[in-house]
Amino acid sequence: MAENDTIEPSAYFFGYIGVASAVVFANLGSSYGATKSGVGICSMGVLKPDLIMKSVIPVVMAGILGIYGMIVGVILQGKVSSITAQSASKQGYAYLSAGLCCGLSSLAAGLSIGIVGDAGVRANAQQDRIFVGMILILIFAEALALYGLIVSLILSQTS
Template structure:
């Protein structure tokens, strides 16, 4: 009859600091970079379609592509902050806070990237036909970008808790 092995209890692990708690922080960092980059890629691709179709008339309107790229930087900043905070023993509540921070910046960055892409595509086409719409395009792009900035602010707030 085989002998059962006795389970050893890790003397360093406690109920508040289990070994798996850092997993949530890592998932927050992954969520931050993946979702925000996905939104930035969509925003770049969608607005580049409008820019490419109107580049003959107005080749200088690359603002939507630049604004979509900034969304990815928000996710990168939060991802680096989260992975820099990892230690050997990690409290569970800190792991969940960092998961929330990553999801906040990631999902808001994805939404902002989608908004920048749709507005950039239609706005560049409209501004190429009517130059007076250029200022309106910039304002709508700024408001779309602010959606990602809100997520960054919430993520930094959660990270510092």
């Protein structure tokens, strides 16, 4: 335990802020995407209730964003608790950047999924051919969060 006494507390602070950032921002994006898409589904479901189950796809895709944040948060938490004295500041900053990378990219993806999901399910109720286009746009929006997840996993491998 003598080694941990020489580590600056700011390294732990920045590391745990990274953990919080990954979880909080990813869940913000997830909740916004699910809520905004859900409003569109409810609105569309009044006129075409048979399309409700088909229109749940944006809500599921938004829910995946929260899982990305949880994965990064759990990985970072394990890494922060084992920060070494040799490169404590470097590790703390790396974990902060990893958490922000995952969290903010998931937030951006959630905003995109929410807007496209809302407009897409409403448009799908009027024109069936828009469904494939909506799914493609949602996939590209989800890819933004996946890129952030990949980069944050790479950043978390700092030693």
